[in-house]
Amino acid sequence: MSHNEDAYLEQLQPLAEGDAELLKTLVSRFAGQPFSEQIWEGISSISRSGAELKLSFIRLRKYGWVHAVKKSWGERLYYIPVEKLIRLLPIFFSCNHEHPSESGGLHSRCDSGSGLALDLLHVLAFAAEQGLPLTAKGTVHKKNLQKLQERISLKEEHLQRLALQYAHDEAYTPPLAVIFDLMLCMGLLSKTADAFVVEDKRLGEWLSLNEADMNRLLLRTVVERYGQTDAGMQLFRYMICMLPQHEGAWINIASVLEWMKGEGLFVADDAVEKAAAWLYALAGFGWGEVAVTEEGEYVFRWSIRPELLSAIGVEESENGDERFFVQPDFDIICPPGVPYLARWKLLVCTDLVQCDRVSVYKLTRESVARAVEKGMDIPDILDFLAAKGAEGIPEHVAAAIGQWGKQIGRTQFAEAVLLSCMSESEGDAIAGNPRIAGSAERIGPRHFIVEPSHMTGLRKILEGMGLAPLKAVAGSGRTDYAYPLLHVDAAVNGEMLSESYYERQGMVYGGRNVHFFEPDEVIPDPASLFPGVEQVPARWLQDWRSYHSSTARTIVEQAQSWQTKILLSHGGKRAEFAPTAVYPSPWRAEGILHDLESGRFERHELTAEDIGELKLILPSFD
Numbered sequence: 001m002s003h004n005e006d007a008y009l010e011q012l013q014p015l016a017e018g019d020a021e022l023l024k025t026l027v028s029r030f031a032g033q034p035f036s037e038q039i040w041e042g043i044s045s046i047s048r049s050g051a052e053l054k055l056s057f058i059r060l061r062k063y064g065w066v067h068a069v070k071k072s073w074g075e076r077l078y079y080i081p082v083e084k085l086i087r088l089l090p091i092f093f094s095c096n097h098e099h100p101s102e103s104g105g106l107h108s109r110c111d112s113g114s115g116l117a118l119d120l121l122h123v124l125a126f127a128a129e130q131g132l133p134l135t136a137k138g139t140v141h142k143k144n145l146q147k148l149q150e151r152i153s154l155k156e157e158h159l160q161r162l163a164l165q166y167a168h169d170e171a172y173t174p175p176l177a178v179i180f181d182l183m184l185c186m187g188l189l190s191k192t193a194d195a196f197v198v199e200d201k202r203l204g205e206w207l208s209l210n211e212a213d214m215n216r217l218l219l220r221t222v223v224e225r226y227g228q229t230d231a232g233m234q235l236f237r238y239m240i241c242m243l244p245q246h247e248g249a250w251i252n253i254a255s256v257l258e259w260m261k262g263e264g265l266f267v268a269d270d271a272v273e274k275a276a277a278w279l280y281a282l283a284g285f286g287w288g289e290v291a292v293t294e295e296g297e298y299v300f301r302w303s304i305r306p307e308l309l310s311a312i313g314v315e316e317s318e319n320g321d322e323r324f325f326v327q328p329d330f331d332i333i334c335p336p337g338v339p340y341l342a343r344w345k346l347l348v349c350t351d352l353v354q355c356d357r358v359s360v361y362k363l364t365r366e367s368v369a370r371a372v373e374k375g376m377d378i379p380d381i382l383d384f385l386a387a388k389g390a391e392g393i394p395e396h397v398a399a400a401i402g403q404w405g406k407q408i409g410r411t412q413f414a415e416a417v418l419l420s421c422m423s424e425s426e427g428d429a430i431a432g433n434p435r436i437a438g439s440a441e442r443i444g445p446r447h448f449i450v451e452p453s454h455m456t457g458l459r460k461i462l463e464g465m466g467l468a469p470l471k472a473v474a475g476s477g478r479t480d481y482a483y484p485l486l487h488v489d490a491a492v493n494g495e496m497l498s499e500s501y502y503e504r505q506g507m508v509y510g511g512r513n514v515h516f517f518e519p520d521e522v523i524p525d526p527a528s529l530f531p532g533v534e535q536v537p538a539r540w541l542q543d544w545r546s547y548h549s550s551t552a553r554t555i556v557e558q559a560q561s562w563q564t565k566i567l568l569s570h571g572g573k574r575a576e577f578a579p580t581a582v583y584p585s586p587w588r589a590e591g592i593l594h595d596l597e598s599g600r601f602e603r604h605e606l607t608a609e610d611i612g613e614l615k616l617i618l619p620s621f622d
Contacts, residue, residue, distance in 0.1 A: 022053060033230070093265075106292070107293075108289065115287075123179050127198050145173075180196075185225070186202070212305070254298070321339065417455060544615040576596065
């Protein structure tokens with residue numbers, strides 16, 4: 001096995017070497033994809049009997065390396081959990097690949113986008129400010145979708161090769177489908193009957209993460225949700241994250257796929273094109289660049305630390321404390337590293353001008369007015385810009401903000417309720433009731449203005465006068481959207497980083513369905529692999545001796561039934577024989593012969609005349 005000994009001892013204990021070998025085979029063949037009992041039992045090993053493999057499989061289930069679910073009709077599906085797969089790959093495999101020289105000539109195919117985290121920030125800010133009401137078909141209005149697409153760097157060309165399947169594909173472009181899917185499965189957005197709604201608490205937790213942790217969470221999610229579901233591509237997606245990294249180095253994709261074939265990992269005929277589709281998506285997510293060599297081979301260069309995919313061996317990330325720059329022309333330059341809570345507050349009082357690695361926002365009279373409407377007054381704005389700006393606020397910018405503040409809110413629309421009467425006589429009766437004085441202001445013969453806070457008391461008075469109002473308030477169908485200011489920095493939520501968002505329901509159909517089935521915690525008793533063992537004569541299992549020819553044949557047939565071995569004499573030497581098939585006329589058995597002296601395995605046919613001394617071997621089990 002090509003794995004680091006220390007990692008092996010730490011991760012794979014208490015598995016025996018044969019158990020670990022089977023686990024490596026399952027990883028190579030299935031990765032984290034589900035497989036049936038029939039398919040895995042088709043795996044054979046020339047050095048191990050079927051019974052030994054089944055006992056190893058039971059131990060893999062016992063120690064949690066393989067999980068099972070049960071379909072409604074009783075069929076079982078098995079799979080290696082993604083959290084286990086991530087830890088097993090660097091233990092079992094050590095990938096080597098070529099680093100193409102840039103001097104040899106590379107041609108750019110796809111540059112890195114500004115990043116998923118930034119795209120999510122700007123879409124969430126729009127949703128919090130403008131709201132995302134739904135049409136009768138349950139989709140966001142086309143006008144809002146167009147505005148959202150303008151706010152993100154993820155484009156259709158990044159995702160079109162993945163051929164994603166998702167709900168309402170006639171309304172949503174693939175980039176917006178991915179953005180909505182991520183927000184839904186991460187709990188940042190929830191869907192009601194008539195709108196998508198921002199979840200303030202989860203939003204605060206998300207924005208409290210630093211960008212490295214955001215990327216870790218997003219990378220682990222997209223690897224499972226949007227990649228092709230065959231085992232080879234799942235392995236490829238993880239392998240390119242786990243390659244030895246050299247800053248600025250390009251990864252030759254053909255070299256990686258060739259190495260995977262050499263290691264016995266599943267690689268489909270169209271793997272190069274499938275791999276390229278994934279690389280374009282990674283670039284769109286803001287994590288790397290795609291290019292081709294002079295020979296037309298795809299190469300990829302990371303712009304983040306992909307080992308963040310797994311928390312194993314990666315130190316805890318620190319919160320960035322970069323600051324933005326308030327410019328004399330009212331632009332605000334926001335470089336990478338500015339905390340996302342600060343970016344969120346910046347979006348309260350500015351307009352987005354440019355969404356990129358270095359984003360640009362602009363202070364305007366209208367943006368400041370919106371901030372005041374949202375509850376961020378002028379002193380709050382000035383204090384925030386002074387505290388988070390790297391060089392403070394230019395004097396004329398601060399003066400302009402102060403002047404704008406004097407012009408905002410000098411007049412105001414107040415929320416009030418109109419009380420209407422059927423006729424002027426009811427109006428006169430209400431106006432003449434001294435108990436109503438101060439609760440309602442008459443503005444016409446049949447109409448009164450009522451403060452909303454007085455409605456309950458006034459309703460009781462009117463009922464006592466025999467003028468009971470209708471319970472429904474006419475024309476009250478308007479929806480207001482409150483922008484969460486998140487004044488207090490939420491504590492970083494470690495649980496958020498450990499959750500498996502790729503299994504949650506969103507908008508994109510990910511192809512993973514095991515979590516829809518009932519978990520199967522029942523692990524077979526190893527003794528069940530050997531039905532009737534208590535009725536087998538003990539000497540068959542204990543003594544190496546000669547038997548009557550009919551008994552000897554029965555012992556061989558029992559070994560074949562249990563998929564175990566017999567110890568026998570072959571060519572004057574002891575050997576183990578694992579019968580795989582027995583034929584009655586003339587009697588013969590086919591199987592694998594293991595010469596215990598030389599260690600050699602070979603296929604062999606055993607006839608009745610070949611049988612001398614023998615013993616039935618039952619593998620040990622707990």
